[in-house]
Amino acid sequence: GAGVSQSPSNKVTEKGKDVELRCDPISGHTALYWYRQSLGQGLEFLIYFQGNSAPDKSGLPSDRFSAERTGGSVSTLTIQRTQQEDSAVYLCASSFGQGISYEQYFGPGTRLTVT
């Protein structure tokens, strides 16, 4: 079946602009994660959604970052007033449930470049 998909694959934006990144998880997966892969910080957790529970936002680096998940499926990560340090590859992952038994499947990522 289809894997996790993300769009756009590449995004170039000017400093100060807002951007939206989209993630389509695997159908039926209830858990959805956002991570960021950058040169300076490596691969770091941003936010986690599980079903209808309140999301775990503990990894969001600032209040310019927000995410939502509509209808328990598609998720959008929004970065407001982008800064150059936001340049990174943003990865989305989904899993069938929560807990160690459920593997996280990663999408191909969105490469964001802030000029």
Place this chain on the structure above:
Amino acid sequence: GNSVTQMEGPVTLSEEAFLTINCTYTATGYPSLFWYVQYPGEGLQLLLKATKADDKGSNKGFEATYRKETTSFHLEKGSVQVSDSAVYFCALRGAAGNKLTFGGGTRVLVKP
């Protein structure tokens, strides 16, 4: 908090050589440990995992043993191939949480 430290690359090897990538961790409780691989131009994939002390994860000829006494999860492969060229990430998942904490990644280049 949780953290993962792995050896920096790049690691350059000849085909059929032995590969070891060191990984150590800091965590409270009893985390689960993972190795992920990112092949050129592809997304991150789970390579192997171990969920408790002394467990050995294995896949595609790779192995790693969860050593609680040394807080380590070193990745090994006895005979690498060119197709093993990739970036390898060690990661942990805390007992109480769901998020993954990753090491910095190790780039491996296998030459024919």
